[in-house]
Amino acid sequence: xxxxxxxxxxxxxxxxxxxxxxxxxxxxxxxxxxxxxxxxxxxxxxxxxxxxxxxxxxxxxxxxxxxxxxxxxxxxxxxxxxxxxxxxxxxxxxxxxxxxxxxxxxxxxxxxxxxxxxxxxxxxxxxxxxxxxxxxxxxxxxxxxxxxxxxxxxxxxxxxxxxxxxxxxxxxxxxxxxxxxxxxxxxxxxxxxxxxxxxxxxxxxxxxxxxxxxxxxxxxxxxxxxxxxxxxxxxxxxxxxxxxxxxxxxxxxxxxxxxxxxxxxxxxxxxxxxxxxxxxxxxxxxxxxxxxxxxxxxxxxxxxxxxxxxxxxxxxxxxxxxxxxxxxxxxxxx
Amino acid sequence: xxxxxxxxxxxxxxxxxxxxxxxxxxxxxxxxxxxxxxxxxxxxxxxxxxxxxxxxxxxxxxxxxxxxxxxxxxxxxxxxxxxxxxxxxxxxxxxxxxxxxxxxxxxxxxxxxxxxxxxxxxxxxxxxxxxxxxxxxxxxxxxxxxxxxxxxxxxxxxxxxxxxxxxxxxxxxxxxxxxxxxxxxxxxxxxxxxxxxxxxxxxxxxxxxxxxxxxxxxxxxxxxxxxxxxxxxxxxxxxxxxxxxxxxxxxxxxxxxxxxxxxxxxxxxxxxxxxxxxxxxxx
Numbered sequence: 046x047x048x049x050x051x052x053x054x055x056x057x058x059x060x061x062x063x064x065x066x067x068x069x070x071x072x073x074x075x076x077x078x079x080x081x082x083x084x085x086x087x088x089x090x091x092x093x094x095x096x097x098x099x100x101x102x103x104x105x106x107x108x109x110x111x112x113x114x115x116x117x118x119x120x121x122x123x124x125x126x127x128x129x130x131x132x133x134x135x136x137x138x139x140x141x142x143x144x145x146x147x148x149x150x151x152x153x154x155x156x157x158x159x160x161x162x163x164x165x166x167x168x169x170x171x172x173x174x175x176x177x178x179x180x181x182x183x184x185x186x187x188x189x190x191x192x193x194x195x196x197x198x199x200x201x202x203x204x205x206x207x208x209x210x211x212x213x214x215x216x217x218x219x220x221x222x223x224x225x226x227x228x229x230x231x232x233x234x235x236x237x238x239x240x241x242x243x244x245x246x247x248x249x250x251x252x253x254x255x256x257x258x259x260x261x262x263x264x265x266x267x268x269x270x271x272x273x274x275x276x277x278x279x280x281x282x283x284x285x286x287x288x289x290x291x292x293x294x295x296x297x298x299x300x301x302x303x304x305x306x307x308x309x310x311x312x313x314x315x316x317x318x319x320x321x322x323x324x325x326x327x328x329x330x331x332x333x334x335x336x337x338x339x340x341x342x343x344x345x346x347x348x349x350x351x352x353x354x355x356x357x358x359x360x361x362x363x364x365x366x367x368x369x370x371x372x373x374x375x376x377x378x379x
Numbered sequence: 380x381x382x383x384x385x386x387x388x389x390x391x392x393x394x395x396x397x398x399x400x401x402x403x404x405x406x407x408x409x410x411x412x413x414x415x416x417x418x419x420x421x422x423x424x425x426x427x428x429x430x431x432x433x434x435x436x437x438x439x440x441x442x443x444x445x446x447x448x449x450x451x452x453x454x455x456x457x458x459x460x461x462x463x464x465x466x467x468x469x470x471x472x473x474x475x476x477x478x479x480x481x482x483x484x485x486x487x488x489x490x491x492x493x494x495x496x497x498x499x500x501x502x503x504x505x506x507x508x509x510x511x512x513x514x515x516x517x518x519x520x521x522x523x524x525x526x527x528x529x530x531x532x533x534x535x536x537x538x539x540x541x542x543x544x545x546x547x548x549x550x551x552x553x554x555x556x557x558x559x560x561x562x563x564x565x566x567x568x569x570x571x572x573x574x575x576x577x578x579x580x581x582x583x584x585x586x587x588x589x590x591x592x593x594x595x596x597x598x599x600x601x602x603x604x605x606x607x608x609x610x611x612x613x614x615x616x617x618x619x620x621x622x623x624x625x626x627x628x629x630x631x632x633x634x635x636x637x638x639x640x641x642x643x644x645x646x647x648x649x650x651x652x653x654x655x656x657x658x659x660x661x662x
Contacts, residue, residue, distance in 0.1 A: 061496055068505065072512045197644035199590055201597065202633055205612075209621060209629075220622060308498060315503035319594055323616065337511060337598055345511055349504045360499050 058361045065353040066127040069346045132347030137339035143347035154328035161251040169259025174295045177267030196257030200316035204250035204323045219243050223327040247324045266298035307360040394649025400642030411451030419445035420452040420606045438627035441618050446631050453606040456519050460592045463523035464530045465585030472534025477565050480542035497532045510600040517602050526591045534580050579650035586643040608632045
């Protein structure tokens with residue numbers, strides 16, 4: 046019964062969203078810090094003196110942000126806002142809203158993450174399949190140790206090394222940002238080329254690390270699949286080895302890989318956030334970094350919530366189409 | 380005994396490589412504490428921005444720290460965060476995993492549900508919210524506890540899966556029929572058989588904890604005064620050391636972090652092989 050299955054998955058998705066919202070609401074309040082007061086004090090100190098009327102100002106701001114209500118009223122109001130994906134104003138960039146800032150940054154992150162995930166998934170799965178194939182060229186085997194080692198290295202460290210080698214020592218690629226300083230974002234070919242050039246280094250540091258993981262799991266699955274009876278049977282029928290490789294082994298080994306996709310996406314995203322910081326790429330990660338440095342609680346919460354919702358959606362979609370890919374799994378059983 | 384150990388070591392190269400990497404680190408920290416004045420890891424204790432020389436073999440940073448002293452003082456701190464968080468995570472994870480898989484039922488459903496949901500959320504981002512909430516004056520140990528707050532999810536899931544397959548074995552059945560209690564079976568029958576596997580899980584989760592803590596530190600959410608490896612990278616990034624050509628500032632921490640991660644990684648692979656000899660033919 047697909048409806049049951051989908052309803053259950055959707056329920057889990059709603060649960061994730063609710064938990065994320067609740068954590069977002071209660072964790073900062075447990076600390077007993079007051080972001081508005083901190084920010085106002087900071088600005089007062091920047092001006093060189095502490096205003097006598099700061100308490101009145103804090104009160105006024107608290108009223109505006111609804112922070113003077115009882116906790117449960119605030120919580121309900123927060124849930125209501127979160128449901129409409131409304132995260133208030135950014136404290137550091139007032140009067141810009143959190144949504145505006147996120148909307149500006151998110152296409153960069155989705156572009157970077159989408160491209161690198163597809164690339165590393167494709168390359169890694171293909172390499173992994175070849176690594177486990179006895180008739181593959183011998184030199185492929187030599188790829189295993191470096192792939193393996195790369196996979197243990199944090200994304201952003203690798204990014205730093207690449208940046209030094211390819212942007213500082215040999216200046217073939219730009220170092221920072223999403224596009225050249227002074228370039229104006231527009232839908233022209235020049236700008237697209239510029240964006241592409243700036244994304245090569247961050248993309249490379251993610252792809253080179255993530256590929257190893259995909260290759261390793263695919264290789265493991267291929268080894269198992271090759272031992273199965275239907276492969277022996279195909280060999281006995283005298284089928285061409287390429288046919289056996291593609292249609293019998295790889296086709297079946299690739300299915301569990303796609304289940305891993307949703308989980309891996311979360312990890313790659315955590316890595317990509319740091320890569321963005323290193324390369325000052327104008328995505329969510331860099332915005333988050335600045336929000337943390339400026340104590341911008343609302344922005345931080347908005348970003349974390351948005352990302353969790355986005356990932357939850359991705360998982361939901363993958364879960365929904367997975368049974369279409371793998372007929373062995375019925376909607377009911379999963 | 381020794382000969383047998385050596386013979387096994389030749390078969391399990393990863394274990395040896397991992398152990399050698401970590402031994403190098405221990406020697407570096409141990410000898411460093413004997414011969415290097417670690418008080419020079421504080422700001423303003425040496426001239427700023429000197430490239431490596433006899434006086435400062437790893438150079439000095441912009442705030443006037445001797446980078447060799449920073450590495451000697453900071454490496455154990457980073458490892459400590461990893462080990463504290465890793466032990467807490469695997470401790471809680473194995474408790475939940477064993478209970479969940481052995482007793483099954485409603486408890487299992489609840490634990491499994493929480494773990495499944497927790498694993499789909501990007502850990503680093505949740506840790507950021509936690510760390511931001513208690514940002515003021517985070518110490519190294521508090522940092523470890525922050526990281527540990529999510530470190531139990533993965534161990535719970537993997538240990539639960541292992542116990543599920545073990546609990547159906549005949550000798551567990553015999554123990555159960557002979558009237559042994561649940562906790563006794565878990566401690567006396569299941570645990571000893573999973574020890575190599577638990578060790579591999581522990582090493583793996585130490586590595587994950589270090590990764591998480593370094594990530595938080597690079598974002599500026601670490602213990603600001605502590606000279607950990609991640610905080611050193613934060614200052615590297617903060618001062619744009621890379622584009623200023625101060626290469627010695629980031630080469631040392633990156634080299635040590637690489638040794639840490641590769642060492643722990645090869646150790647996990649080696650322990651996995653020890654725990655599950657069937658992998659041997661495959662690798």
